[in-house]
Amino acid sequence: MGQTGDIAQTAGASPAPGVQAIILAGGSGTRLWPLSRTLLPKQLLAINGEKTLLQNTLARTLSVFPARGTWVVTNEEHVFEVRGQLRRVDPGLEANILAEPMGKNTLPAVLLALDRILGENSPEAQSGVVVGVFPSDHMVGDVAAWKSCVERGESLARDGYLVTFGARADTPETGYGYIRRGAALGDGAYVVDGFTEKPDLEMARSMVADGAHLWNTGMFLFRADVFLAAVEKHAPMHFAWWRARREKPLILGYGGIPELSVDYGLLERMKRLAVIEAGFDWDDLGNWAAVYRLGAKDQNGCVVQGDVLALDCHDSLLVSRGGKLAVTGISDMIVVQTRDATLACPMSRQQGVKDVVAALAAEGSPLVEAHVTVRRPWGSYTVLEEGPGYKIKRIEVLPGARLSLQMHHHRSEHWVVIAGTAEVQLGERIFLLAENQSVDIPKTTEHRLSNPGKVLVEIIEIQSGPYLEEDDIVRYDDVYGRRVGGADSPEIDRAQKRPEGE
Incomplete structure (x- = not known):
C-alpha cells in the first residue's frame, strides 16, 4: 500500500462524539465533459460562480457541523487538489482528508470515514454519534433552509431513523432517483414508502403527477450504531471488512471489497427510514442542461x-x-x-x-483524463505541443516546492529556465540554473527539479524518445507521499501509470 492512501489512516483530528459530517468527493464524472475530466472532476470545478462545488459544499456543511468533525473522502488522484481547495475554506480541514486508493461507490467510502469518526469508541458511545453524509458536487439554493432540514433530521436520526432528504419533483427527470412518501411524521418528515431509480419518461411523469414522490438528493443522516447494524444485516461482506479493521487497516483491504452504494446496499432494504421534504432548491448538476437551467x-x-x-x-x-x-x-x-x-x-x-x-476512452484519448494544464502538488505542467517522438511542456514550480527524484527509461529531456532560478539534481550533481540557462537530462539518469527561491520557477521541457507517456516515470523519492520505488520495485504499479506527470 502506497503512502498516499495512508493519509486515510494517519492524518486528521482525534475522534469526537456528537455530530459529524462526511463529504463524498471521489467521483470522476463524465456528463460535464470537456470541462470535467478524470483528474479534475466537476466537484473541483467552479461551474456557476467563483467557488468550486466542493468549496460551496464545505461552507454549507460548516454552518451546521464543526470543522473538527467534518471529513472529506476523495480519491488518491485528487488528494492534492482537494487539499488546496480545503485550505482556502478552512486550513484546519486539510487534516481531515481521507484517500480511497480506488473508487468503490458510496458505502465503502462512508465506512472508511466512520473508522476515523468512531475510533476506539465503544458500541455504547457509538449510539451518541450522529453522522451526516453529503455529496460534494450538488447545488443547494437556500443554505438557511438546508440547515433547518438537517437540524430536523438530526432529531429523527437520534430516534433511530436513517433520514434521507427529498427535493420536490416538479419535472419528470429520468436521470434522478425518486423517493415515495408514506405516513407523515410531522414537521415536513415522512416514512419512506419506497425508492425508484432513474425511471423512464412515462413513469417519471406519473410520479411527478401523483405528488407523492420526491427526488433523492443523496444526502442522509444516521446514528452510527444504527448504520453499522444495517451494514451487518444487509452487506455482510462489507461488515466483515469493517470488523477486521483492528487487525488490518481498512485501506489495505479496499481492493477486495465489491462496489456498493448506500442507496442500493442499505436504504432500499431498511425498514426504519424517514424522508424530509427539502425546503431548498436542489440540483445535482449532472449534465450541461442543468448548468443551463440554473445559469443567468x-x-x-x-x-x-x-x-x-x-x-x-x-x-x-x-x-x-x-x-x-x-x-x-x-x-x-x-x-x-x-x-x-x-x-x-x-x-x-x-x-x-x-x-x-x-x-474517446475506447480509442485511448488523453482528453478523458486531463486538461492540457495538469495541477500537481508542486505546481503544474501544460502540454504546449506534441507529435511523434517529441512533447513540449511548460512546467511551473511553486516557491519552496520540488518534483520527485525520478528517471525515465525511454525518453531524454532538455530543460530551459524561462523565469526564476531552478535547482537541478542530475545524478550526483546539484546545481542552479538561472533564466535562459539550460540542461540536458539523458534517459535512465536520476534527476530532480526544485525551486529554492521565493518566486515561481518556469521552465520549458522538451521530451524526445520513442515513448513519452507519463507512466515512464520511476520515482525514487517524493516529499508529497506519492508512491516510490526503483525500476524493479513492486511499488511501480498502477499509481505510477496515471497521467499525473513528473
Missing part, C-alpha cells in the same frame, strides 16, 4: 460564460474556458470549448455526452 440568462435566453461572441443565438449554453468561441445562428444548443476540446450538441441530446466520453 441574457436577453436571448442564452447562458454565456467566458470569451464568447454570440450572434443571433437563442436559448443555448455557450461556454469558453480557452480562446475565443464565436457562434452564430443557433438555438437550443450546448457548445462548450476548452483549450484542447470542443463539445457541440442539441440541448435535447445532452444525455449523449457520456457516450462521447466512452468513445
Whole structure:
C-alpha cells in the first residue's frame, strides 16, 4: 500500500462524539465533459460562480457541523487538489482528508470515514454519534433552509431513523432517483414508502403527477450504531471488512471489497427510514442542461460564460474556458470549448455526452483524463505541443516546492529556465540554473527539479524518445507521499501509470 492512501489512516483530528459530517468527493464524472475530466472532476470545478462545488459544499456543511468533525473522502488522484481547495475554506480541514486508493461507490467510502469518526469508541458511545453524509458536487439554493432540514433530521436520526432528504419533483427527470412518501411524521418528515431509480419518461411523469414522490438528493443522516447494524444485516461482506479493521487497516483491504452504494446496499432494504421534504432548491448538476437551467440568462435566453461572441443565438449554453468561441445562428444548443476540446450538441441530446466520453476512452484519448494544464502538488505542467517522438511542456514550480527524484527509461529531456532560478539534481550533481540557462537530462539518469527561491520557477521541457507517456516515470523519492520505488520495485504499479506527470 502506497503512502498516499495512508493519509486515510494517519492524518486528521482525534475522534469526537456528537455530530459529524462526511463529504463524498471521489467521483470522476463524465456528463460535464470537456470541462470535467478524470483528474479534475466537476466537484473541483467552479461551474456557476467563483467557488468550486466542493468549496460551496464545505461552507454549507460548516454552518451546521464543526470543522473538527467534518471529513472529506476523495480519491488518491485528487488528494492534492482537494487539499488546496480545503485550505482556502478552512486550513484546519486539510487534516481531515481521507484517500480511497480506488473508487468503490458510496458505502465503502462512508465506512472508511466512520473508522476515523468512531475510533476506539465503544458500541455504547457509538449510539451518541450522529453522522451526516453529503455529496460534494450538488447545488443547494437556500443554505438557511438546508440547515433547518438537517437540524430536523438530526432529531429523527437520534430516534433511530436513517433520514434521507427529498427535493420536490416538479419535472419528470429520468436521470434522478425518486423517493415515495408514506405516513407523515410531522414537521415536513415522512416514512419512506419506497425508492425508484432513474425511471423512464412515462413513469417519471406519473410520479411527478401523483405528488407523492420526491427526488433523492443523496444526502442522509444516521446514528452510527444504527448504520453499522444495517451494514451487518444487509452487506455482510462489507461488515466483515469493517470488523477486521483492528487487525488490518481498512485501506489495505479496499481492493477486495465489491462496489456498493448506500442507496442500493442499505436504504432500499431498511425498514426504519424517514424522508424530509427539502425546503431548498436542489440540483445535482449532472449534465450541461442543468448548468443551463440554473445559469443567468441574457436577453436571448442564452447562458454565456467566458470569451464568447454570440450572434443571433437563442436559448443555448455557450461556454469558453480557452480562446475565443464565436457562434452564430443557433438555438437550443450546448457548445462548450476548452483549450484542447470542443463539445457541440442539441440541448435535447445532452444525455449523449457520456457516450462521447466512452468513445474517446475506447480509442485511448488523453482528453478523458486531463486538461492540457495538469495541477500537481508542486505546481503544474501544460502540454504546449506534441507529435511523434517529441512533447513540449511548460512546467511551473511553486516557491519552496520540488518534483520527485525520478528517471525515465525511454525518453531524454532538455530543460530551459524561462523565469526564476531552478535547482537541478542530475545524478550526483546539484546545481542552479538561472533564466535562459539550460540542461540536458539523458534517459535512465536520476534527476530532480526544485525551486529554492521565493518566486515561481518556469521552465520549458522538451521530451524526445520513442515513448513519452507519463507512466515512464520511476520515482525514487517524493516529499508529497506519492508512491516510490526503483525500476524493479513492486511499488511501480498502477499509481505510477496515471497521467499525473513528473
